[in-house]
Amino acid sequence: MDVASIASAYQGLKVAKDLLGAVFDAKVDAEAKPKVLEAMQKLGDAQDALFALREELFSLQEANNTLRQEVADSKFWQNKADQYELTKTAGEAVVYKFKGQPEHFACPSCFNTKAIHILQTNRTLSGKYRCTGCESEFPVEPQKKADPIRVDRGGTWP
Ligand SMILES: [Zn+2]
Incomplete structure (x- = not known):
């Protein structure tokens, strides 16, 4: 009825x-x-x-x-969500990895609130990536060693 x-x-x-x-x-x-x-x-x-x-x-x-x-x-x-899988990166961060291309990672905290935020590299030696949604940082890449030539140069010019 x-x-x-x-x-x-x-x-x-x-x-x-x-x-x-x-x-x-x-x-x-x-x-x-x-x-x-x-x-x-x-x-x-x-x-x-x-x-x-x-x-x-x-x-x-x-x-x-x-x-x-x-x-x-x-x-x-x-x-x-099915396009991502949980993974542990070379820097030991546990994040979501996109299964397709281009390769990228998504923030696991935001993922749990049904939002996908792609992690962006900080371009620092720490290898950390940052979430543009919640500002969390993740060690996606392993920590890099500082270039010894630059460090040894000090304040003197050649
Ligand atoms: Zn986030």
Whole structure:
């Protein structure tokens, strides 16, 4: 049963009730009056029940729409998430690695909140990469040794 059929059933009951009301107001013998009144009362109860049913149907449809949207969102995320796998990098960071190209890593903290943020290198000797979403840093590459020539140069010029 949908909203339209509930509405038409409600309308049908209203018409029947009005007809009975007209019968009641016309010349009806005393014996018939209580029966007409009882019938009108029952029609009124049926109207109330239909009204409540319509309200319930509305809220169920709303809940259904919300759930459909959630399922769609969930599938969308799952498709994205399936393109990554958890991995341990050369620098021993545990992050998500993209299975395709170009090769990149995604922040595991943001991943858990259903957001993909690609880690960007800090371009430092530490080998750390930074998440542009939560600003966390991860040792994606192993720590590099400083170039001894530059360090030994000190303040003197050749
Ligand atoms: Zn992050």
